[in-house]
Amino acid sequence: MKRIAVLASGNGSNLEAILTAIERGEIQNARVTLVISDQEKAYALVRAEKHGIPRALFRKEDYPDRESYDRALLALLQANQIDLVVLAGFMRLLSPVMVEAFRNRMMNIHPSLLPAFPGRRGVADALAYGVKVTGCTVHFVDEGMDSGPIILQEALAIREDDTVESLTERIHRLEHRLYPKAIDLWVRGKIRFEGRRCYIEQAETGAPERLG
Numbered sequence: 001m002k003r004i005a006v007l008a009s010g011n012g013s014n015l016e017a018i019l020t021a022i023e024r025g026e027i028q029n030a031r032v033t034l035v036i037s038d039q040e041k042a043y044a045l046v047r048a049e050k051h052g053i054p055r056a057l058f059r060k061e062d063y064p065d066r067e068s069y070d071r072a073l074l075a076l077l078q079a080n081q082i083d084l085v086v087l088a089g090f091m092r093l094l095s096p097v098m099v100e101a102f103r104n105r106m107m108n109i110h111p112s113l114l115p116a117f118p119g120r121r122g123v124a125d126a127l128a129y130g131v132k133v134t135g136c137t138v139h140f141v142d143e144g145m146d147s148g149p150i151i152l153q154e155a156l157a158i159r160e161d162d163t164v165e166s167l168t169e170r171i172h173r174l175e176h177r178l179y180p181k182a183i184d185l186w187v188r189g190k191i192r193f194e195g196r197r198c199y200i201e202q203a204e205t206g207a208p209e210r211l212g
């Protein structure tokens, strides 16, 4: 049984989608055993409580610097024997101490087709740039901002009348399908690495298939 910690700063709709996927058996042999937020008012914490999942609050003002924050976070994750860290709208960049400890065991979801439009305004930046296609990306976390190895991506067409709100909503729906899928692949040991490329092992042949 893999133990998952979800880190979220906001609404936590991705957290909810992951919990639902586990409850439906779409992800097996894994449980979310800890939800962590840096924001006291994050609705993700309320969702965790409703599901009876232990919660922890890590406020940045309680630590002198990023490194001590991340060391305390790491200590809690290790004390809870966490196998996989899932960032779901966690709005802090993690320092190398965390990245190194959870190399290829820490995922993030981003609302654009990386490496296009990284950063906090992925949806708005794509819309403002005028691209016709955008989407979402699940990737492993490395030392950079939204720059780690890509696990899954899915695209959607931008409509002429899209606003940041309408596009965000459609991307969220994609995210809610894609994140549980990526987690399930990881839990089942189906992701292989070659340099910065991720491959999914094909059950039937054992041959790796490049992710599209």
Ligand code: GRF
Pocket: 008, 010, 011, 012, 013, 014, 015, 088, 089, 090, 109, 110, 111, 172, 175
């Ligand atoms: C998602 O759009 C995700 O791509 C980004 O933060 C948002 C989190 O949404 N990293 P929610 O809190 O899961 O509803």
